[in-house]
Amino acid sequence: MKSGRDAAGARGEGPRRRGLCVLCVLCGLPAAGKSTFARALSHRLRQERGWAVGVVAYDDVMPDVFPQEASARPLPSQWKLLRQELLKYLEYFLVAVINGCQMCAPPNRTEAMWEDFTTCLKHQGLLSSAAREGQSGYLLTETVVSGPLILILDDNFYYQSMRYEVYQLARKYSLGFCQLFLDCSLETCLQRNGQRPRALPAETIHAMGRKVEEPHPGKNAWEHNSLTIRGSAGPSETSPEVTDLLLTALENPVKHVEDDAEQKETDRFICSTNVLHQADQMLRRVVSQTMKEAKDEQVLPCSLKLLAEDLNKLKAEFLEDLRQGNRKYLCSPQTMDTADVLSFFHYEKESIVRKYFSKQRSDF
Template sequence: PPQLPRWKRSRRELLQCLERFLQALVTGEPLSVPPAAGQPGWERFLACCRGQGLLAPQERHGRPETPAATAGPLYLILDDNFYYQSMRYEVYQLARKYSMSFCQLFLDCPLECCLQRNRLRSHPLPDQTICLMARKIEMPDLKKNAWEQNSLILKSFDRTLEDDEQIISFLATALENPVKQNKENLEQKEADRAICAASTVHQADQICRRIISQAMKDAKDKNILPSEMKSLAEELNKLKAEILEDLRQGNNLKNQTCSVTSSFQREATNVVNKYIFK
């Protein structure tokens, strides 16, 4: 199988490290590196835990570390965009597996406000990155997803005292209501959905490949330079990868293949025309 993108490998590795911490928290056993996680990533995770005071002091160097005993409730805050619902669902699955609480705090901020705030950062991201994130991000859907019921959506213009009080109350309520194992076989449902998604993505991939092949033939017929043909191929393949990733992460897979490939056809034509009419 093709190697996962670096960002996806990093996310998966972090989730594996987080699960090892939860296992140790529940069982009291020492922490151990996940088989699939790289040593550098594991060391960064441990360093972060130490910095937060989450690990007990080692009695001697080299001894496996264990989670520190806590006098009060322990909150693990994952500060990330989690722009796809599927990303957040992976964390929910961990909470359910270990019967822990799970909640989501979503800050709803207008795009223009995000762009303004980004420009004030010491190392701002490109505007197009912020715009792309705004287009892709999926808000919690409390009506559709039962697992997202425990979500708080705040308008992120200016933080107020009322917001702080609401967040504190929200966290306290979540702590009192840990996720319980569902009697229904949700894991099987997710496996079925994954199979359906893989089939849909495969179909779309085959269609996109044919579109690219025809686009390259059309470009060659227009006598585009070999160096530009190479750039064109790279651009079309990058476009294909982005569209397939969006499809792969989508929740509603029905009737998506046709709309996605139609969209790819239009965008591919625009890319080719850019080279033809230079």
Template sequence: MDTQSSKSSKCLVVLSGIPGCGKSTLAKLLYDKLGRIYVEEQRSYLKSSKCLDVIVVSYDELIPENIPLDDKSQQTWKECREEILFCIDYLLKKEISLESLTKSPPGVSDVLWETFYAIVRKQFTSAESVVIVLDDNMYYTSMRNKYFQIARKYTCGFCQLHLACNVQTALKRNVIRNQPITEDVIVAMAAKIEPPNTHYNSWETYSIVINTDSEIESQLPRIMSLVKTAMLNPVQPIEETNPALTAESRQICSSNVIHQSDQILRKIVSQKMTNLKGIAEDKSTLQQLSKKYIDVRKTCLDKIKTGQVSFPVAVDEPNVSCDINSELYQQILRLFEQLLKEIT
């Protein structure tokens, strides 16, 4: 890849993690020190001392705290998040130029836009490069993927920082927050959260996990390296093709993936059953484990059919399912083992 021609001057950095894991602390560190690290690493050929702006967009500052706890609250919360997404899209569309951000974009309330614009104006100094840090829980993969699609739309860098934290540590930190949230919310989110999974989602390639049970400032060089790599390899737009041919190709590809996956899953279950025959203590145990394997196989296939998991590999070869060393086979095996572990 020609990094000189493809390099982007912008990067979206998505934080994820349960409340109390240290996202806001990390976001502040990135704002305070990432630009300085960038300059120190590249001082030999930078034209000025202010070559990297870090803009932290905190969802807590943009989503009203007084959303009522009723049936409408979830809808209001979703609408606020959608408006923030529009704001980020609009910001990149306008090339992060304060002069061009004269009015709120379509679909965004004047109140939210004024707050968003104030956040950007306070942090942006027209530097050569800009890193936009999204400070939010982002506990579902689908939430983060929306920002990946924006990065693709504007061909900019994209990376993820997942903050891993012990639930008990998060609960202790929550107590000393200015506005603590209920413990039930933290526990529930810890059960739901979906960390980046580079095995199944190729778009999450530029992701790292940071353990925040301990000091996190030492991770800044590692984070800077990830950001620079993402900027050198911006998300590329999808090439335009004939819509009819594209739809047909997707259908064929999807059918092939499902077929090959089904064949692989059958082989995995068959091998598991063969292994059981030599170690199962009684018929009842054998039947129970057999049922568990079949249930996991069905769950795996359902996830593949519904697009909950995808595999960034080619499956053009008709007999790829026969090769246990193929990438597709190994990825499905990892998925099977992961789901089996979850129900054990």
């Protein structure tokens, strides 16, 4: 059998692969059935279409990076860094596929996660089990270089910004991009989760259900290749629609250079995401400082608890309003300065603080 490099060179597969690769984002709540759906879809595409298919389940690649004790659960900021690192691994693989060469290991990597990532690709027949003696890279298999490649990314992807990072990767290399959203009821997800050996806390799923941002093709041009699958429908029931979506993505790779209209939308999306992130960080600091001053004022413990609940509720409502542009003085996140956000929050915080602090605290 020829190596990935030899096979690609013989066919001239390198640059042509840009139009023969799709990044398919599979998103939905925990226990919505994504992993089962992904496995069945991968099997069907291999059998019926003869395509090379790889399923990258984030839960399978990242969990061994941290100790298993509940007390050692990673912080959200740590998960974000790991997600970005995993995207970098995917990019290294895609570069090898596009150029028909070996996949090199990133110089800066988390060894446990890199090992799980390469093992995932080997088990699905996308990488050879070992490179030649004396080589540090990983060889592509004949399957990868001989036809279309579908990479299914299996994760919750409940924020648009998470999915947009994958879209940016597709745009960088002119690849196909699409989204499959499994819309399963919260009750069903909670029931299935409760039957798992390592179940998530129910509150985690409730919180994610409140935050989930479904694909919005009518609003975001970059999400136009999206399909929502309702209830517990599997790949067999939705096969024509899913296949059509993947074929559309294959035949219409994302353009590396976008037109002005889409670039402006992209800029607005990035601006909105940045402002929301900055606002969240600022409001957290304000709440923390307010609670510190409440303790200095010797506010009773029972009142401290109520104050914290009121401030956190205000912060959550404020960020959601900012995200949706609901309040009349927050016309849209795109036109909002972070200083204005902080000023408006301080203004509304006043009415809450007055209930707990003495009237002499005029500085609040």
